[in-house]
Amino acid sequence: MPNKRPFGLPSARLILIAAVAGIIAGAVAVYVKPTPSGNAAETAETQCQGAVQQAKTVSELAKGDIAALTGADTPRRLQALTFKGPDGDALTLSNFEGKTVLLNLWATWCVPCREEMPALNNLQAAKGSDRFEVVAINIDTGSDEKPKAFLEETGVHTLAYYRDSSMGVFNALKKEGLAFGLPVTLVINREGCLIGSMNGPAAWDGEQAKTLIDRVSAL
Template sequence: LKGLAFNDPGGKPMTLADHAGKTLLLNLWATWCAPCRAEMPALDALQKEMGSDAFEVVAVNVDVGDDAKPKKFLEETGVKALGYYRDSTMALFNDLKTRGLALGLPVTMLIDGEGCLIAHMNGPAEWSGPDAKRLVVTALGKSD
C-alpha cells in the first residue's frame, strides 16, 4: 500500500512510503459521517497514548471542498494529538474501494513499516480500548 497518496499536515502531497519503518493505523473519515465523529476521540486518545517513532495514527479526512469544515470538526470533537491529513479528491477512498478494502466510512487499516496491510476494518471501533491497544502492541512486535 506504499503508493496510497494524500496530503500531510502541512498540505504537501505524500504517500504511505513517506512513513516507511513506522507502523500506521490509517483511518479515513469525513465530517458528514456520524460513526467517524463518534470514534475520532478514541483515535486521538490512541495517538496520544501510543504515538511514537514506531507508531502513528494517520487519520485522513476525505471531504471534498476546503479545509474549514474538517478543521472545525476536529476542534468540535476535541482532537489535539492527531495530525491533519487530507485528501479532498476522494482518490484515496476510491483506490481503497477498488482494492475491496473500503465499503464506506470510516475505514481503518493497520499497516506495517514495510507498507504491507496487516488488517483492515470497515465501520467504527473503540480505538482507545484494550483490544485496540493489544493489536497495536502485537503489530509492533512487542509483548504486553
C-alpha cells in the same frame, strides 16, 4: 481533551450508516489511479512475505471492541494512496515506513466517523511514537474549514491533520476491495504492507486495540 469513549462495540445502526456513507462516497468520488499488475504485483507481494505472521496476529487479536478487524489473507503493499500532510505536501505510505500505521479514512458527514475520532485521538496520545502513528485522513470535498472546525470542537488535537479532498484514497481502497463505507481503517506494518483492515467504527482507545498495536509493532 475528551476521554469519554463514545461507544463500545459498533452498533448495527452505525454499521448501516457507514455503509450508506460509502455509497454516497462512491457516488461522488472522481479519482482513481491504476493498481499494478503482472511482475509489479508479484514484487509487491514478495516484499510483504515477512508480514504473514503479523496478519495472523491481527486475526488472533480481533476480539471485543475490534472484532470486525480482519487480518490480510495476502499482505501486500497498497498502491495509489496519495494524500496531503499537515503542511500541504503530497505524501504516500512510503513516507511512514519504519512505523506501524493505523490508517483511517473519515469525513465530517459520516456519523460513525465523528463518534470514532476521539478514540483515535486517545490511541495516538497513548501509543504515538517514532514506531507507531494513527494516520487519520479526512476526505471531505471542498475547503479545510469544516474538518478543522470539527476537530477543534471535539478536542481532537493529538492527531496530525491529513487530507484528501479528491477522495482518491477512498477510490483506490474501494478498487482494492478494502472500502465499502466509512470509516475505513487499515493496519499497515513498518515495511508499508497491509496486515489488517476494517469497515465501520471501533473503540480504538480500548485495551484490545492497544494490545494489538503493541503486538504487531513488536514483530
